[in-house]
Amino acid sequence: MDCGNESRSIPTLQHSEEMMCTSTHHHSACSMLVTLLYRLEPYMDATEESSFLQDMLMANSLHVVIKLHERLQRFSTQKPAPIQEHAEHLAHQVMKELHALEARPEITELMCVLSKPHVQDLLAVHDRVAQNDYEPKLPSLEADDDDDDDDDDDDDEDSVRIIQLMKSKEPLGATVKRDVLTGALVVARVMRGGAADRSGLIHEGDELREVNGVPMQDKNPEEIIPILAQSDGAVTFKVIPGTKDQLEPDDTEVFVRAMFDYHPEKDPAIPCKEAGLEFWRGDVLQIVSQEDDTWWQARRIADANPRAGLIPSRQLQERRAVLQRPKALFQTSRALKLNSEDADYVAIHGIHLAGLRRSFRRSKKDRVKRKKSEAEIENHDSSYLEVMPYVRQPGEPHRLVLLVGPTGVGVTELKRKLFLSDPEHFGVAVPHTTRERKRQEREGVDYYYVSKRAFETDILEHKFIEYGEHGGNYYGTSLDSVRKVLAESKVCLLDVEPNAVKLLYTTEFKPYVTFVKPPAIEQLRLGRRKAKILASCDEAKPTRTFMEADFKEMINTAQDMEDNYGYLFEKIIINDDLAAVFAELRAELKKLEKESNWIPKIWA
């Protein structure tokens, strides 16, 4: 090989490398090929041979194979751990969600990719590998003639079934109990989507005779767990099939929002703690089986795990709720007296936020004062609320955004910030008043000015969401003023007392109820040092700085609100760092407008 040849071949290779090399590993593969070519060149006597070899070694496919080989080599020492074990189920859920969204090119493309058989197979294989669901091989089944010699009962041999399952990392997904009548150990429940269910071989009511050759006659249900734990790979069950009908295929589409927290390990009544499903208030659950009146089977939709868990049925939970004594009646907000002039609260950049005017806000507080004697505890759903996915269609009004919180927590501040962030997009309902219009004010912008008689007629006709009296005048927010904002295709921001939420809990408004919660008292002391609240009735000035008692009352009222109305709250935000909370709420509202969200089924 002469120098001329060398200087020709190497640049060609380098040119090829630039097109393909994306990693240092690949670079080493390319250098290896260059070296190989270089070493072989002295043994080649024809240009044809040389160019054939060069072509072969330069082929893209060869480089890709080498690159793959190098990657795999790396993983042979690193052993990557799966991020999650149920990719197939997750892809299925994603497809369902995408289906509900409006068709955009990227959505269509993703759906197309996810529905390709080879992508689905790839995900299935991924899951099997992630769950170690591939080894060892099932041993061949021995004839059970010998075993039957030991049986001291005279069951019909044909009815005994031998089942082998491969044990992977996931639990079997079945519970067992002792049959009180026969004393036999039977399969009490097969958890939907679990290993036993997917095998299709174990059914509720099957009698367990042996597990891995160990007779079950004298065993307690708990004693099976160590036997299963000891078994490595295949688990053999000898069962007598029960008479119970087999489970229907899993096609239930019942979704609920949980109204309470549930921790199975703390529930003494659950038949099997390990089979329980933990959840928190607000979680959306898919109910996959309601066969048992007391214990349902459900999955949390946010989980990728397809195996269902046990949860208390609606019936059970409501019975439990009735037995619990209601907490102290809802404490009303601080009493206020009509001692300040009727001043604007906000007039920034020429934007008057009528819904934030101090006189109006005070009237709301007075209204609360008047209603103090009314019990705020209502009969409410204390278990599950059936929900369904919802995506706003183009042209449809936005969901009404309701902000609820104890006095001084920052509801008005958040509403103001949201409105000012995009006055074209957000709107605030214009309130009604019976007081005189001031010179600088405009009808329908600052207030709707109406007579006392007209206001009282509207009260009787239930036109107000809330109303109150302040300085001898009525103030109130009407349903129509909210409708007006929605009709302008704006997101209507409204803060109401929690007892008014129910009035708006309709298909028309589809309210998104956000509860603004105070942080711990230490944070309040620190963060609200300079903040001002509306003063109480016996104070000369209309606003003043927070006092210790304000913080305590805020926290107590928030707790009462959560206890009594928490079932209505779709979002809870803790108003600590104002800028962060505002950003979170803004992002949440954006998501609400674009993505699928869960709404009560009764709004359908």
Ligand SMILES: Nc1ncnc2c1ncn2[C@@H]1O[C@H](COP(=O)(O)OP(=O)(O)OP(=O)(O)O)[C@@H](O)[C@H]1O
């Ligand atoms: N996260 C926060 N950090 C510090 N100050 C805050 C925060 N949120 C609100 N504030 C301030 O606290 C005060 C009370 O807030 P705001 O007026 O919004 O209360 P509110 O919930 O509307 O109660 P009310 O209806 O009784 O007026 C205001 O001065 C406001 O700027």
